[in-house]
Amino acid sequence: MIEALRDAILAPRCAGCGDPGKWYCVSCRDQAEARSVRGPVAIRAVGEHEGSLRRAIHRLKYGGDRALAADLGALVAEELARDIARGATIDVVVPVPLHRSRALARGYDQAALLAEAVGRETRLPVRRALRRIRQGRPQVELDRSARAANVRRAFVAEAGSLRKLSVALVDDVATTGATLADAAAAARAAGARSVGAYVVAFDE
Numbered sequence: 001m002i003e004a005l006r007d008a009i010l011a012p013r014c015a016g017c018g019d020p021g022k023w024y025c026v027s028c029r030d031q032a033e034a035r036s037v038r039g040p041v042a043i044r045a046v047g048e049h050e051g052s053l054r055r056a057i058h059r060l061k062y063g064g065d066r067a068l069a070a071d072l073g074a075l076v077a078e079e080l081a082r083d084i085a086r087g088a089t090i091d092v093v094v095p096v097p098l099h100r101s102r103a104l105a106r107g108y109d110q111a112a113l114l115a116e117a118v119g120r121e122t123r124l125p126v127r128r129a130l131r132r133i134r135q136g137r138p139q140v141e142l143d144r145s146a147r148a149a150n151v152r153r154a155f156v157a158e159a160g161s162l163r164k165l166s167v168a169l170v171d172d173v174a175t176t177g178a179t180l181a182d183a184a185a186a187a188r189a190a191g192a193r194s195v196g197a198y199v200v201a202f203d204e
């Protein structure tokens with residue numbers, strides 16, 4: 001009885017549609033349409049921040065569902081693999097970290113979990129090279145221009161720590177791209193040769 005209960009609780013169910021079997025199922029994933037955006041940093045997303053992908057990210061961030069990071073990270077890894085197959089060079093995966101205080105409050109950093117999953121899938125090394133020095137208010141509370149101001153110079157990296165490396169930043173959601181642009185600037189300042197960004201979803 002207790003075992004049956006435990007199995008029912010621990011058995012994966014899709015965070016998008018509730019179907020059993022995986023934390024994020026193939027049919028939900030097939031509904032997502034990958035997209036690229038070019039700005040200060042090129043961003044590739046598995047899909048839009050809506051529907052099942054939005055529900056899954058929400059569970060990863062606020063529901064304590066760490067196991068979801070493996071399935072969502074695998075989707076992000078597919079986008080890296082696609083770019084590598086097209087001739088892109090990627091040397092290292094770098095998560096876009098939460099501020100330490102927020103990671104402590106949540107108990108984990110979802111971007112770090114995603115990056116670890118991406119590293120496992122792609123066999124690329126993962127390096128936590130960036131540190132967030134300002135978290136600011138949660139992005140969802142701010143309008144677009146305030147968001148851009150909110151993240152300015154929010155990251156630091158040790159000088160030379162990414163020297164001559166082609167970096168793939170990994171995060172859960174890209175909103176204005178301002179956070180990723182800021183993280184990319186910090187990576188370049190640490191010596192990165194090139195920087196691209198990969199996220200689960202675009203939120204526009």
Ligand SMILES: [Zn+2]
Pocket residue numbers: 014015016017018019024025026027028029052
């Ligand atoms: Zn599903």
